[in-house]
Amino acid sequence: MGDILAHESELLGLVKEKDLVAAFDNGDQKVFFDLWEEHISSSIRDGDSFAQKLEFYLHIHFAIYLLKYSVGRPDKEELDEKISYFKTYLETKGAALSQTTEFLPFYALPFVPNPMVHPSFKELFQDSWTPELKLKLIKFLALISKASNTPKLLTIYKENGQSNKEILQQLHQQLVEAERRSVTYLKRYNKIQADYHNLIGVTAELVDSLEATVSGKMITPEYLQSVCVRLFSNQMRQSLAHSVDFTRPGTASTMLRASLAPVKLKDVPLLPSLDYEKLKKDLILGSDRLKAFLLQALRWRLTTSHPGEQRETVLQAYISNDLLDCYSHNQRSVLQLLHSTSDVVRQYMARLINAFASLAEGRLYLAQNTKVLQMLEGRLKEEDKDIITRENVLGALQKFSLRRPLQTAMIQDGLIFWLVDVLKDPDCLSDYTLEYSVALLMNLCLRSTGKNMCAKVAGLVLKVLSDLLGHENHEIQPYVNGALYSILSVPSIREEARAMVP
Template identity: 75%
Template sequence: MGDILAHESELLGLVKEYLDFAEFEDTLKTFLKECQMKGKPLPKTSGGSLRVSKSLTIQRDLLAAFDSGDQKVFFDLWEEHIPSSIRDGDSLAQKLEFYLHIHFAIYLLKHSVQRPDKEELSERISYFKTYLESKGAALSQTTEFLPFYALPFVPNPMVHPSFKELFQDSWTPELKLKLEKFLALMFKASNTPKLLTLYKENGQSHKETLQQLHQQLVEAERRAMTYLKRYNKTQVDYHTLIGVTAELVDSLEATVSGKMITPEYLQSVCVRLFSNQMRQSLAHSVDFTRPGTVNQCRDQSLGTEQLRCQRGLCQHVLGRSGDRECPL
């Protein structure tokens, strides 16, 4: 409760800012009245209202400079208040800026009652040419803008067929409408209330965290299944090995009393030591009574360590009888 009271003024300010942004006028009036009745602290100034007022002023100044043809004021405001990431990375902003440069370059030709001042016109054309050679060069490969790269070099663009549309009465109002829509969209995004911004950021972060956790869970389950299969296989091999070991111990005890170990019995024991994949093929194709069996086993992709182990086992078992070599 103490933490809430410590930040109560800021929290109430966030609520007030959002209600103002969403145009809940009656709700906002009731909210402010109730805060006053309960003696709740409210920020003396509304940050949201100040931002909205400032953005509206900037928009008006940009549009005024557009109408008056004040190139320097317009582009100073444009570069100051439109983020470079938007100006350089957004295709819509780049196209709009290109046409805005054309607007100011031909402004005197369209709005001068008498012949335009040559020096000022030359200065505007030179400014446009500099833009084409720098930032505007990015659009030089676009078919839509390619004809306008010749504009600075045409003596009288007003009578040139390539630039006929620029001097139509509808061209400037249409461009201004595009500018108004762009500015409204830009400054609306920058005036988003902090409460809404916090909600979006936290919601997106929460969603990304859940996705990461879900992916980690799927991966953990996959590894668990792999380890479980390995464990089950190891357990089966362990029981098989224990059984074979017990039989071999019994066979060793039998040899002490002079009982011979038959090749068929040794074959059955060794086959049981092979993997399940090789068991069936070896049982039908390997003859342990013939020499060269080791090469045949190797050709059937038995591992070196497996062959060494089994060969050593057979040598140990058959070596005591002394009547044959180890078939492995």
């Protein structure tokens, strides 16, 4: 009796496999995934990485089926339905693979007007892609069928030891690789930090020298030579110290520019274009989950692009299509996401704005709309739920402060008072918040209007900055020194400082 039941179960499994393959060949999406969920257990669908990847590619197969196999132009309504089905999958179950580099380009597929002509999806439309995927499906179904006919205890016994061994090997390999990268990045960080501190020191000396020239003191060639040698790389110092005549005008700056290593240009493919009208519509009208996902993808598209032509192309596409609605005066705009009721949407919007602000063209674009600065200042003062949101808003404002008109607006809005109040208790702040707050305060204090603002609360500003001088975070010292150096040029603040000395 048991053999008969087992035989019937095996036959039923073969019928289901045949139906699945037939639905795959016919592009019958609904039938296929109904059978898929019935035939493949949820533990395998949700827990097996190969099954998850296979399911992802199966969804792509059905999404582009009409584009590949329709005779003539595919039916628009049916095509939109399949693309919508794929889009829903990406927003729900497929979102788990959004962190995987292999699948990242395919998240743009629903928003690309004609995927067949884009290089990112060229592989999907090759004749060999569908047969290879079908072969993977058949092998997977055969493996699942074989596993289901094996006693569960025997399967667990056989697989457990082997899988544990493989997992340990993978984890060990990942650990070795992570440690190797960590050492490399630490070396780079230490070098950049040392160069940065050296640059700040040289800058301070040059400022002192400029002040001295105002008083009529001359800068000697020997002094200029010593400064320039400090700026050159170690390999060039020995030869330059004795072979270059720094008394000739323009020599120092020419040699400094020449010391920059030329960057080798390489061909970088352009990313596929997007349907920005559809994107913006989904950012305004879509679910919070979809909004967060799109904001993250848009930021990654910008930040992971290759510096140079590719990144400039991405940014220019964002700007020319007014991605953030900076040129729009509609009440419902993408910028309003900064005030979303969803913490995640607010955070991802702040991250995207911060990424824009990191680039000069991005800052120029954001500066076109005066409401952007007001919204960021409001979010900075109101945000108390999400530290990451506030950090990204603060980072964007600090980068905004590099533009003179935005500096003026921030000073007039009383941002200096808010920064001083926050910096009264630095131990409660994250390193990022502390560093960017002090850096922003220094930038605002460089302006005469900023110094005058500080003069209104001179005692508090001096106390906060003097306390920060002894803070354990040494990264803030150049900014604290810069702020003090600037505001102490105001006589009333100097008098206040003298009064503080016992």
